Amino acid sequence: MEDVICTFCGSVCDDGEFDAEKKKVKKFCRLGSAKFSEKERIKAPMVDGKEVSYETAIEKAAEILVNAKKPLLYGWASTANEAIRLGVILAEKLRGVYDQCASVCHAPGTLAVIEEGLPGATLGSVKNRADVVVFWGSNPAEAHPRHGMRYSISAKGLLIKDRKQRKVVVVDVRPTKTAKMADLFIQVKPGYDYAVISALRAILSGNADVVPSDVGGVAKEKLLQLAEMMKNAKYGAIFYGLGVTQSRGRDRNVENAIKLIQLLNRTTRWVIWPMRGHYNVVGAGEVPAWEVGYQYAIDFSRGYPRFSPAEFSAVEVLKRKDCDAALIVASDPAAHFPAAAVKHLKQIPVIQIDPFPNMTTLLAKVVIPSAVYGIEAEGTAYRMDGIPLRVKKILETSYWTDEKILEEILKRVEKLKG
Amino acid sequence: MLWIRNGIVIDPKNKIKAEKMDIFVKNGKIVPEGEVRREECRVIDASGKLVVAGGVDMHAHIAGSKINTGRTMRPEEMRVVRNVAGKFRAAVGRVLLTAPAIGYEYAKMGYTTSFEAAQPPIGALHTHEELDAIPMIDKAALPVFGNWHLVFKCIEEKNLEKLKALIAWAIERSKGFGVKVVNPGGVEAWMYGGNVKSLDDQVPGFNVTPREIITMLIKANEELGLPHSVHLHCNNLGVPGNFQTTIESIKLAKGFSNSKRQVLHVTHVQFNAYAGSSWRDAASGAAEIAKVVNSMDNVTIDMGQPIFGHATAMTGDAPFQFTLHKLTGARWSNKDTEVETGAGIVPLVYLPNNPVHALQWAIGLELGLLVDSNKVALTTDYPNGGPFTEYPYVMAMLMSRKMREGELSKVNAYVQKATGLASIDVEKTLYEIINMTRSLPARILGLQNKGHLGIGADADIAIYNLNPLETDTSKDFEKVYKAFKSAEYTIKSGEIISRNGEIVKEVFGRTFWVDARKKVDMEAVMNDIRDYFQYYSVQLGNYGVEERWIKKPERLEVV
Numbered sequence: 001m002e003d004v005i006c007t008f009c010g011s012v013c014d015d016g017e018f019d020a021e022k023k024k025v026k027k028f029c030r031l032g033s034a035k036f037s038e039k040e041r042i043k044a045p046m047v048d049g050k051e052v053s054y055e056t057a058i059e060k061a062a063e064i065l066v067n068a069k070k071p072l073l074y075g076w077a078s079t080a081n082e083a084i085r086l087g088v089i090l091a092e093k094l095r096g097v098y099d100q101c102a103s104v105c106h107a108p109g110t111l112a113v114i115e116e117g118l119p120g121a122t123l124g125s126v127k128n129r130a131d132v133v134v135f136w137g138s139n140p141a142e143a144h145p146r147h148g149m150r151y152s153i154s155a156k157g158l159l160i161k162d163r164k165q166r167k168v169v170v171v172d173v174r175p176t177k178t179a180k181m182a183d184l185f186i187q188v189k190p191g192y193d194y195a196v197i198s199a200l201r202a203i204l205s206g207n208a209d210v211v212p213s214d215v216g217g218v219a220k221e222k223l224l225q226l227a228e229m230m231k232n233a234k235y236g237a238i239f240y241g242l243g244v245t246q247s248r249g250r251d252r253n254v255e256n257a258i259k260l261i262q263l264l265n266r267t268t269r270w271v272i273w274p275m276r277g278h279y280n281v282v283g284a285g286e287v288p289a290w291e292v293g294y295q296y297a298i299d300f301s302r303g304y305p306r307f308s309p310a311e312f313s314a315v316e317v318l319k320r321k322d323c324d325a326a327l328i329v330a331s332d333p334a335a336h337f338p339a340a341a342v343k344h345l346k347q348i349p350v351i352q353i354d355p356f357p358n359m360t361t362l363l364a365k366v367v368i369p370s371a372v373y374g375i376e377a378e379g380t381a382y383r384m385d386g387i388p389l390r391v392k393k394i395l396e397t398s399y400w401t402d403e404k405i406l407e408e409i410l411k412r413v414e415k416l417k418g
Numbered sequence: 419m420l421w422i423r424n425g426i427v428i429d430p431k432n433k434i435k436a437e438k439m440d441i442f443v444k445n446g447k448i449v450p451e452g453e454v455r456r457e458e459c460r461v462i463d464a465s466g467k468l469v470v471a472g473g474v475d476m477h478a479h480i481a482g483s484k485i486n487t488g489r490t491m492r493p494e495e496m497r498v499v500r501n502v503a504g505k506f507r508a509a510v511g512r513v514l515l516t517a518p519a520i521g522y523e524y525a526k527m528g529y530t531t532s533f534e535a536a537q538p539p540i541g542a543l544h545t546h547e548e549l550d551a552i553p554m555i556d557k558a559a560l561p562v563f564g565n566w567h568l569v570f571k572c573i574e575e576k577n578l579e580k581l582k583a584l585i586a587w588a589i590e591r592s593k594g595f596g597v598k599v600v601n602p603g604g605v606e607a608w609m610y611g612g613n614v615k616s617l618d619d620q621v622p623g624f625n626v627t628p629r630e631i632i633t634m635l636i637k638a639n640e641e642l643g644l645p646h647s648v649h650l651h652c653n654n655l656g657v658p659g660n661f662q663t664t665i666e667s668i669k670l671a672k673g674f675s676n677s678k679r680q681v682l683h684v685t686h687v688q689f690n691a692y693a694g695s696s697w698r699d700a701a702s703g704a705a706e707i708a709k710v711v712n713s714m715d716n717v718t719i720d721m722g723q724p725i726f727g728h729a730t731a732m733t734g735d736a737p738f739q740f741t742l743h744k745l746t747g748a749r750w751s752n753k754d755t756e757v758e759t760g761a762g763i764v765p766l767v768y769l770p771n772n773p774v775h776a777l778q779w780a781i782g783l784e785l786g787l788l789v790d791s792n793k794v795a796l797t798t799d800y801p802n803g804g805p806f807t808e809y810p811y812v813m814a815m816l817m818s819r820k821m822r823e824g825e826l827s828k829v830n831a832y833v834q835k836a837t838g839l840a841s842i843d844v845e846k847t848l849y850e851i852i853n854m855t856r857s858l859p860a861r862i863l864g865l866q867n868k869g870h871l872g873i874g875a876d877a878d879i880a881i882y883n884l885n886p887l888e889t890d891t892s893k894d895f896e897k898v899y900k901a902f903k904s905a906e907y908t909i910k911s912g913e914i915i916s917r918n919g920e921i922v923k924e925v926f927g928r929t930f931w932v933d934a935r936k937k938v939d940m941e942a943v944m945n946d947i948r949d950y951f952q953y954y955s956v957q958l959g960n961y962g963v964e965e966r967w968i969k970k971p972e973r974l975e976v977v
Binding site for chain 2: 002003005014015081085089092093095110113114115116117118119120121122123124125127128129150151156157158159234235262265266267268269271285286287289290291292293294295300302303304305307380382386387388389390
C-alpha cells in the first residue's frame with residue numbers, strides 16, 4: 001500500500017509504503033517505523049485488573065463519569081479528530097474539564113498567539129520559498145527526523161531548489177544534531193532566549209548601538225550576522241520548539257519572537273511556526289476551538305466553556321484535587337505529570353483508553369484498549385502546520401476505535417443522565 | 419406534513435407580493451395542496467404573519483482554518499454565553515461564534531443556508547469538518563483559485579481546456595461549490611512582500627495579470643456551466659481610490675452572458691468602493707459602482723456591510739491583512755498556503771465616531787440602496803464587517819429613511835461630506851428586502867430549490883411576526899428589526915427547528931458540492947497536476963476529501 005500516513009510525530013509524513021506481508025513500512029524514519037512495527041498491546045478491556053467485554057468496560061466507564069461531580073478528560077494528542085470531537089462533547093455534557101497534551105508542551109505558544117497572532121505558513125510554503133530557515137530551541141534531526149528532508153533543510157522546492165540555495169541557522173543551548181547541519185549555530189545561555197530576541201529586534205530596528213557586546217552568552221558580532229541574514233532573506237522561517245516554550249520566559253519568548261517576525265515583514269517576508277510534537281496535537285486544539293471556542297484548559301462546570309490555563313489545565317486541576325474522576329485518552333500523564341498531580345490521579349477512579357500499556361494503565365480502574373489510528377483505523381489528523389490528512393486503516397483489527405468507544409460511552413452517559 | 423395557514427407570503431422568485439395563502443409541506447419539500455391530507459398535517463396558524471423562504475447567506479466565513487485561528491487568537495470573543503449546555507449544545511461567542519452557535523443563531527433569525535466564502539483547497543477537509551459541526555443549516559464552501567500556481571500556468575499557456583479540467587478536478591477534490599477568486603495575483607505578490615495595484619500589473623514570477631486571471635476564469639466557469647459564477651474579491655481591497663479598480667473588474671464581465679444568472683459576482687463591495695487618494699480624503703465611490711452594476715445585466719454584488727462594534731477581519735487577501743495590522747497595531751495571523759493561496763486574520767472594531775469606520779458604514783448602505791435590488795445581496799462578509807446576527811439591522815435600515823437619519827446623527831459627521839447617504843431617499847420595500855436575503859442570493863449561487871416557496875422548493879421557511887399588509891416599514895423600523903431578529907418559526911426541510919428565537923430541535927443540514935468532471939477531459943491537466951505535486955508537501959493520493967467523510971453530502975452534477 002502506498003501513500004501511507006505516519007501517526008507518530010507532528011510531521012505526519014504521508015509517503016509511506018507498507019508491506020502487508022512483512023508488516024513493515026518503508027520511507028519512514030526510525031521513529032515512524034517503530035510505530036508501525038508490532039509491539040506490546042493491552043490485550044482486552046479491564047475493570048480493576050480483570051478482563052471484561054468492551055460493553056462491560058464502557059458501562060463501568062460511563063457510570064464513573066456520570067457519578068463524578070467534575071471529571072477531567074485529558075490526552076487527545078495521539079488520536080483522531082472524530083474521537084476528540086466526541087471527547088469535547090462528553091466533557092461539556094458531564095460538566096467536566098477538557099485538557100490536552102499541549103498544556104504541558106506547546107501551550108505557551110497558544111498564549112503568544114492570543115497576544116500577537118501567528119504569522120505563519122504551511123510547510124509546503126517553506127519548502128518552496130524559504131531561503132533562510134531558523135530552528136530555535138528545536139531539534140528536528142532527533143525529534144522530527146524527516147522534517148528537514150521533506151519541508152525545511154534540504155527539501156527540493158519550486159523556487160528554492162535545494163540545500164545549497166538555503167541557509168540554515170540553529171539557535172539552541174547546546175550543539176544539537178541539527179546544529180551540525182547548520183550554516184550558523186548560535187549557542188544561547190539557558191533562559192536567555194528572550195534577551196537574544198530583543199537584541200535582534202533592536203538591531204533590526206536600527207538600534208544596534210544599545211546592544212551590549214554579549215547577550216545571553218552570544219557575542220554581538222554573531223547577533224549582527226544573524227540579523228543581517230534575516231534582513232537579507234527573501235522568505236525566512238523560524239521553527240521554534242520546547243526550548244523556547246518551556247524555558248524561562250515561556251509564552252513571552254514566543255511573543256517576542258512574533259514581534260520580531262512582525263518587524264521583519266516590514267521589509268521582507270518571514271514566518272514563524274511551532275514544531276508540534278504528537279501527530280494530532282494540533283487537532284486536539286483545533287477541534288475544541290470550533291466546538292466550544294478554546295484550545296485547551298476548558299472547564300464546563302457551569303454548563304458553558306471557560307478557558308483559564310492557570311486553573312483548568314490538567315496539572316493544576318489535579319494538584320488542586322479539583323476533579324473526582326479522570327478519562328485519559330491516548331496519553332500517559334502518570335509518567336509525565338509532576339508527582340503532586342499524579343498523587344491525586346492515584347486517588348480517583350481513572351479510565352484509560354489507549355492501544356498501548358503505559359504507566360497510566362497501572363493506576364487505571366477501567367482500561368479500554370483501542371485500535372491504532374493510521375494502522376488499524378481511519379480518521380482525520382492535522383499536521384503541525386494545520387494541514388488536514390486522513391490517516392488510513394491498513395490492517396484489520398478486533399480492537400474498537402477511540403471514536404467507537406467514545407460514541408458508546410457518550411450514549412451510555414446520555415442514557416444515565418436521562 | 420405541515421400546513422401553514424393564512425400567512426401573508428412574499429416570494430420574489432415567484433412574483434408573489436404579500437398575498438394571503440396556504441403553504442403545504444411534505445417530505446421536506448413544498449408541495450401542492452392535493453399532495454397532503456389536511457387532517458394529517460400539523461397546522462401552523464400564520465394569520466397576519468409574514469411567510470417567506472429561509473434566508474440564504476451567500477458569503478460568510480463560517481468554517482475552516484481562518485475562523486478557527488480567529489477563535490484561538492481571540493478568547494475574549496468567547497465570553498458571551500448564548501446557550502448553556504442542556505437539551506442543546508453550549509453555544510458561545512460575541513461576533514466570532516463556535517460552530518454550534520453559528521447554526522443556532524442563523525436558525526433563530528430564520529436563515530437556513532450559508533456558504534463559506536473562501537476555502538484553501540488543501541485545507542478542504544478541515545473546512546468540511548467544521549461545516550459538519552454546524553447544526554441547523556445547509557451549507558457549502560467555495561475553494562479559492564486566484565493565486566494558485568497551477569491556475570497561473572494554465573493562463574500563461576492560454577490553455578482553456580486545461581484550466582477547465584483543473585477547476586473541475588479541484589472542486590471535486592475539495593468537495594467545493596464554485597470558483598472563488600481573492601485579490602488575483604496579489605497574494606502571490608505578497609509572498610515577496612508586495613501586492614498588485616492594478617488589473618494590468620504582472621504577477622511576480624509569472625507572465626499573467628489580474629485582468630487575464632479574472633477573464634479566463636470567467637470564461638472557464640461559463641464553459642463548464644457551474645451553478646455559481648466566478649465569485650470575486652477584487653484587487654486593492656481597503657485602498658482609497660479602489661472603486662476604479664472595482665469598476666474595471668466589473669466590466670470584465672462584458673462579453674459573457676448566461677440566461678440563468680450573472681457571470682460575475684463581486685463580493686463585499688463596500689471594502690472596494692472608496693474614492694480619494696488616502697484615508698485623509700477618502701470618500702464614497704458607491705454611486706459610481708452602482709451606476710455600472712445597474713447598467714449591466716450580468717453582474718451581481720453583495721454589500722459587506724460593517725456593523726458598529728467588534729469584528730474580525732479574515733480573508734484570503736493576506737497582503738491587505740498585513741496592511742491592516744500595520745495600520746491598527748492589532749494582532750496579526752497569516753497563513754501562506756503551499757503554492758496555492760494565503761490568508762490573514764486581524765481583530766477589528768468599527769467605531770461610529772471614527773471617520774473611516776463611519777464612511778465604511780455609510781458606503782455599505784449606499785450600495786444596498788443604490789444598486790437594483792435584483793443585483794445586490796445583503797451580507798456583512800461575516801465576521802469581516804461584523805456579525806450576521808445584525809442582518810435585521812441592515813434590513814430595517816434599507817427600508818427606512820427615518821431610521822437612517824437617526825443613525826446618521828450618531829456617527830462621525832465626515833460621512834455627510836464624503837458620502838451621499840443623507841440625501842438618498844430610496845426606501846427598499848419589504849418585497850425587495852426579502853429578495854435581497856432569499857431569492858436573489860439563491861439565484862446568484864445557482865440553488866434552484868432555495869430562496870423561494872414554489873412547488874418543489876426545499877421546505878426551508880421563516881415565519882415572522884410582521885404583517886406586511888399593515889406595517890409601514892418606513893416608520894415601524896423598530897418593529898421590523900425586532901421581527902427579523904427572531905423568527906416566530908424557522909422550518910428547515912419541513913421540520914420546526916426554532917420558535918420565537920428559541921431552538922426547539924437540532925438538525926444537521928446538507929453540504930452541497932459540484933461535480934463538473936463530465937464536462938472536461940481530465941487528462942488535459944493530470945500530467946501538470948502530477949508534476950506540480952512534487953512541490954506540494956502532501957502526496958497527490960492524499961489530497962482532497964472523499965464524499966463518505968462528509969456527514970450529509972449532496973452532489974450537484976453539471977451535465
